[in-house]
Amino acid sequence: MPDARKLQKEPPGPVVFIIDDDLSMREALTDLFRSMKFDAEAFESATAFMETANFNRPGCILLDVRLPGVSGLDFQTQLERIGCQMPIVFMTGFGDIPMSVRAMKAGAVDFLTKPFKDQDILDAVAAAMERDAARRRQSAQSEAVASLAGSLTPREREVMEAVVKGLMNKQIAYELGISEVTVKLHRGNVMRKMEVRSVAELVRKTEMLGEGERPPVS
Amino acid sequence: MPDARKLQKEPPGPVVFIIDDDLSMREALTDLFRSMKFDAEAFESATAFMETANFNRPGCILLDVRLPGVSGLDFQTQLERIGCQMPIVFMTGFGDIPMSVRAMKAGAVDFLTKPFKDQDILDAVAAAMERDAARRRQSAQSEAVASLAGSLTPREREVMEAVVKGLMNKQIAYELGISEVTVKLHRGNVMRKMEVRSVAELVRKTEMLGEGERPPVS
DNA sequence: ATCTAACCTATACATAGGTGTGGTTCGCTG
DNA sequence: CAGCGAACCACACCTATGTATAGGTTAGAT
Numbered sequence: 195m196p197d198a199r200k201l202q203k204e205p206p207g208p209v210v211f212i213i214d215d216d217l218s219m220r221e222a223l224t225d226l227f228r229s230m231k232f233d234a235e236a237f238e239s240a241t242a243f244m245e246t247a248n249f250n251r252p253g254c255i256l257l258d259v260r261l262p263g264v265s266g267l268d269f270q271t272q273l274e275r276i277g278c279q280m281p282i283v284f285m286t287g288f289g290d291i292p293m294s295v296r297a298m299k300a301g302a303v304d305f306l307t308k309p310f311k312d313q314d315i316l317d318a319v320a321a322a323m324e325r326d327a328a329r330r331r332q333s334a335q336s337e338a339v340a341s342l343a344g345s346l347t348p349r350e351r352e353v354m355e356a357v358v359k360g361l362m363n364k365q366i367a368y369e370l371g372i373s374e375v376t377v378k379l380h381r382g383n384v385m386r387k388m389e390v391r392s393v394a395e396l397v398r399k400t401e402m403l404g405e406g407e408r409p410p411v412s
Numbered sequence: 413m414p415d416a417r418k419l420q421k422e423p424p425g426p427v428v429f430i431i432d433d434d435l436s437m438r439e440a441l442t443d444l445f446r447s448m449k450f451d452a453e454a455f456e457s458a459t460a461f462m463e464t465a466n467f468n469r470p471g472c473i474l475l476d477v478r479l480p481g482v483s484g485l486d487f488q489t490q491l492e493r494i495g496c497q498m499p500i501v502f503m504t505g506f507g508d509i510p511m512s513v514r515a516m517k518a519g520a521v522d523f524l525t526k527p528f529k530d531q532d533i534l535d536a537v538a539a540a541m542e543r544d545a546a547r548r549r550q551s552a553q554s555e556a557v558a559s560l561a562g563s564l565t566p567r568e569r570e571v572m573e574a575v576v577k578g579l580m581n582k583q584i585a586y587e588l589g590i591s592e593v594t595v596k597l598h599r600g601n602v603m604r605k606m607e608v609r610s611v612a613e614l615v616r617k618t619e620m621l622g623e624g625e626r627p628p629v630s
Numbered sequence: 631a632t633c634t635a636a637c638c639t640a641t642a643c644a645t646a647g648g649t650g651t652g653g654t655t656c657g658c659t660g
Numbered sequence: 661c662a663g664c665g666a667a668c669c670a671c672a673c674c675t676a677t678g679t680a681t682a683g684g685t686t687a688g689a690t
Contacts, residue, residue, distance in 0.1 A: 286509075289509055290509070290525075291504075291507055291508070291509060291512045291523060291525050292525065294509045294512050294513055294516075295512055295516060295522065295523045298512075298513060298516035298517070299516070299522075304513065304517075305509060305513045307508075307509050307510065347635085347636060347637080348636085349636075349637065349638095350636095357612065358612050359612065360608075360609065360610030360611070360612035360613045361610075362610075362675095362676070362677095363676070363677070364676085372637085372638070372639090373638075373639060373640085374676095375638090375639065375640070375641090376637080376638055376639065378677070378678065378679085379637090379638085379639095379679095380637090381677085381678085382677095382678065382679070385678090390578075391578065392578030392579075392580075392611075393578070393610075393611045393612055393615075394575065394576050394577065394578035394611055394615050395578045397611075397612050397615040397616065398615065398619075401616075401619070565665085565666060565667080566666090566667095567666075567667065567668095568666095580645095580646070580647090581646070581647070582646085590667085590668070590669085591668080591669060591670085592646095593668090593669065593670070593671090594667075594668055594669065596646095596647065596648060596649085597648095597649090597667090597668085597669095598667085599647080599648080600647095600648065600649070603648090
């Protein structure tokens with residue numbers, strides 16, 4: 195991750211990224227959200243957003259379906275693929291049902307038809323922020339665990355997996371072809387490095403490992 | 413559960429419940445699904461469905477949005493409230509975007525606009541069946557665990573909770589105000605009744621307890 | 631060549647967990 | 661009241677786990 199420093203320095207306040215080709219809409223929305231507690235940044239196109247925005251910030255995206263270049267729906271797919279998990283609220287003046295259904299199936303928070311009331315978009319953004327915060331909590335937890343697990347040696351990892359499977363030391367020893375004392379040694383290291391003091395805690399921590407991750411890019 | 417016997421006797425094949433006030437549509441869909449591997453049952457209205465259908469069967473619901481009496485969307489809410497978790501595929505000839513979004517947010521599998529191609533509804537139903545099967549697997553597992561846990565005495569349950577928290581026997585003994593030997597006794601009973609042979613397994617089983625349930629009705 | 635990390639082993643002791651036998655008490659129910 | 665199940669305790673015995681000490685080998689880095 196080459197831009198880790200940049201991410202660290204970002205302000206923690208949630209931001210609303212507005213992507214719409216209509217200038218007056220961008221201004222209206224920017225004003226609206228700044229009048230609330232939120233940061234707001236507006237972009238004219240998907241490419242402008244991709245070039246400028248830091249999409250690892252806490253926040254959400256307000257996305258117009260009809261954009262110059264790629265459509266909002268395709269852009270949603272694109273964001274998904276590069277690992278941007280920011281919740282998306284769609285807006286459209288000329289939409290149809292299949293479009294909205296596709297967006298919702300792909301995980302959109304809401305799909306608003308223009309014109310909408312201020313309250314509608316505020317509610318949608320609130321829901322999106324809530325979803326983002328939840329995902330972020332989950333993700334932070336699982337990264338913390340992954341970081342601990344990263345300090346394990348390969349052997350310790352094997353032992354840990356066997357322990358959470360419920361195997362006894364002697365079984366682990368047999369399976370790995372080593373002596374029971376060595377298993378105890380590794381096991382002790384695992385407990386220390388994973389910062390747990392019981393098998394129960396260890397099981398719960400390891401269960402968070404296969405969940406919150408999404409490889410950034412390839 | 414007064415109708416448990418009835419549920420047991422139902423055939424296991426997945427069924428498509430079709431709810432549409434248009435007779436020709438009902439017939440066409442019934443024929444279509446019967447020509448595939450599915451059972452199909454058609455209803456003219458939501459009330460007819462509620463009176464006749466066994467909605468604990470594996471299957472899904474094809475629901476027209478515009479119905480005599482309650483709307484399809486309200487009916488969705490209603491089903492949710494009474495604990496019917498069958499996946500719903502909406503169909504409509506006269507829908508709008510907010511309608512489809514509301515349905516999708518409430519968990520609908522799909523929202524098709526009439527006229528649709530056979531393949532569209534077949535795909536949607538396949539997805540719905542898949543979702544139902546997944547939910548059913550999950551639910552069956554968690555019921556099996558709940559059943560095991562149901563055979564525990566109150567004290568054994570307390571001990572189990574303490575064990576999965578990672579407490580040691582002596583801590584459990586202190587917290588419950590009993591001796592350590594008694595804790596061991598209860599603990600042994602817990603392991604036997606829950607059909608596990610390690611704390612790791614026990615933790616995993618208990619983690620399935622607060623998930624798959626939904627009280628049928630009040 | 632030396633150092634280090636990762637891996638392995640052994641002995642020894644301490645603590646934790648599991649099982650069995652036997653017995654007490656209480657409250658409920660036939 | 662007798663029987664039963666739940667909950668409790670104790671003693672004894674065994675197994676499993678944890679920790680510490682004191683080593684050993686190997687592969688890769690300095």
